[in-house]
Amino acid sequence: MLFASIPFLVGFLPAVLITTFAMRRWFGLRGALATLAIGSLVFYGWYHPPFLLLLLGSVAVNYVLAQKISASQSRLLTGMGVAFNLALLGWYKYAGFFDDIARALSGNGFGIPDVLLPLGISFFTFQQIAYLVDIYQGKAKPGDALEYLFFVAFFPQLIAGPIVHHSEMIPQLSKPRFAMFKTEDIASGLVLFCIGLAKKVLIADGLAPGADAMFEAQALGIELSATEAWLGMLCYTFQIYFDFSGYADMALGLGLLFGLNLPINFNSPYKATDIIEFWRRWHITLSKFLRDYLYIPLGGNRHGPFRRYANLWLVMLLGGLWHGAGWQFVVWGGLHGAYLTTAHFWRANNMPRLSPTIGFALTFAAVVIAWVFFRAETFGQAYAVLQAMFGFTSVNYLSTAIFVELNPILVTLLLAMLIAFFAPNSIEISKRLEKQPIGTFAPLWYAIAGCIAALSLTHIYSSGSHAFIYFQF
Structure with missing residues (x-):
């Protein structure tokens, strides 16, 4: 269900x-x-x-x-x-x-x-x-x-x-x-749930056709331009973000309805300024599980830098395989293992700290590149998409067919980027609500939650909704 x-x-x-x-x-x-x-x-x-x-x-x-x-x-x-x-x-x-x-x-x-x-x-x-x-x-x-x-x-x-x-x-x-029926829990839970529902239905599901169109075109043998490849990958990058973030919010909201606090699992990972911070914000409970039940038992960082980096690689390779039974998931995990190894080496050797802006840009680009393998059906498809993204194709125009598919989605993509990069996340909103008595600051958020819930329900009634991406894992 x-x-x-x-x-x-x-x-x-x-x-x-x-x-x-x-x-x-x-x-x-x-x-x-x-x-x-x-x-x-x-x-x-x-x-x-x-x-x-x-x-x-x-x-x-x-x-x-x-x-x-x-x-x-x-x-x-x-x-x-x-x-x-x-x-x-x-x-x-x-x-x-x-x-x-x-x-x-x-x-x-x-x-x-x-x-x-x-x-x-x-x-x-x-x-x-x-x-x-x-x-x-x-x-x-x-x-x-x-x-x-x-x-x-x-x-x-x-x-x-x-x-x-x-x-x-x-x-x-x-x-x-x-x-027990507690007004505060019901109100906060409904706000969180409605935010998550809108993320899933209005944003993630809205971006899915953009990513699907690009990958389907490549599968049909259509050579991609750099614009098409980047637009398709940005659609997927924010589709999986709002899909998973939406589920996390809905889970937390449902827990609150029953008077239970589930652990936070998602905390604006695309705002991270390095890959270490990214993994402290993305799928937080999985990261903690891999740290506590795999990385630390393997020795963690207690046996010198070589063992530390080897342990990081092994944990991320297994973390990639946990996400799916395919070599592309292993490569995705391996890439993040390489990213983390580089970041920890950089810190351990007191290399110059990058500015937050450069760190953010490099981290986001690295995450997008890794998502290519996560989304692709085969290595060949991932390789073709990466070639297109970095201009190693003969195509220098935008295919009309794919452009027609992507053009209506560009507004949703821009909205998704603005929310992910600049807006307060649902956890921050929830904490603000907890500090305010019902009847003061809260009605604004309840009104917003009601509006997006109505939009989401209308969309579900007319068009349905897709299963969460993480259901396949």
Whole structure:
């Protein structure tokens, strides 16, 4: 089920919200938890009901392992739990990829059938790996089965994050605001959700045809000009920005509606003035997971510069592969590994600091170049697009067909750039609202939220909406 869909907005969400509040009032915490857990399973099963068995099986195995690890502090059991989760992820997400590698190297694959990728498997797998490791390290203590099911399956973060830690979520359940009608939470949550909805429906979906037109033209063998290639890549650069930012805002807003603070996962990354800052702002919970559960266990920066940079490369290569089973994702991760290595080397050796403007421009350009591999279907396509972007083609005119596709989108692209580079982000807006009593500064933002919600709903009703890009990961 999509957040940006009529069934969710006028059916699922109001029903779950009202029922949860009622169950909290009549049956207390357990009633609210049960309602949210059941509602989340309905939400997940809406797309493909058989995957509910996979999710429930994963939850059951990890719950039992967590209980045993807590009782025994067994390193072996922890390793087995991590291996179980990685094996599950590997089968559904990477079996076909490794089969293709075997076929390319030997001429014969393993005969692995095509497997439908379960929604959210990358997210709930990493979340449960972190949980098992935290239990082993004493950072978390296992609760009961209902709490754990809720922790994994809570629908705002189940499909595309944020990756939530047990210690961040479960303690909030005992607070009076959880699953209770609180005017402040409802108001702030609706503002955040409406902002995110507009980002997704009005901006990200509006830019998608521009990126798609350029890549489809290249796939048909049309040679691209530099203008076409850059316009197409800028459309994709801001499409994925507002698509992911929109989901992050909607997830935070939905959490607030139920009285829960989910971790911030997105914080204006295109305002970054170096690539290190970019990764502290983009997909924040994934960056922290890779740091805490991969980079630091590998040795981090504790064994000299060579090991540090090797660890950075390995973490980013695996981070790229986490995003998708394809070599283009590995290259995307490798590029960011190279960027980060260069940035850390520059800092470690006290090189002259670049001005914020130059740093911003270089960082943004590097990110756009890496997105070429992230979006391209093949290496050949990525190479062709990069050639066009840097003028290594014979085309010096703008193709009429692509221009017609892109021209109506230029206004949306300009608006997206202005918002991403200069406007306060939703987190900053939310913090301002929290400091103001309802009835003073807040009505302006509520009016804005209402207007963009109306525009978004009108668009969804007339044209529908696309799935989030991160649903495929």
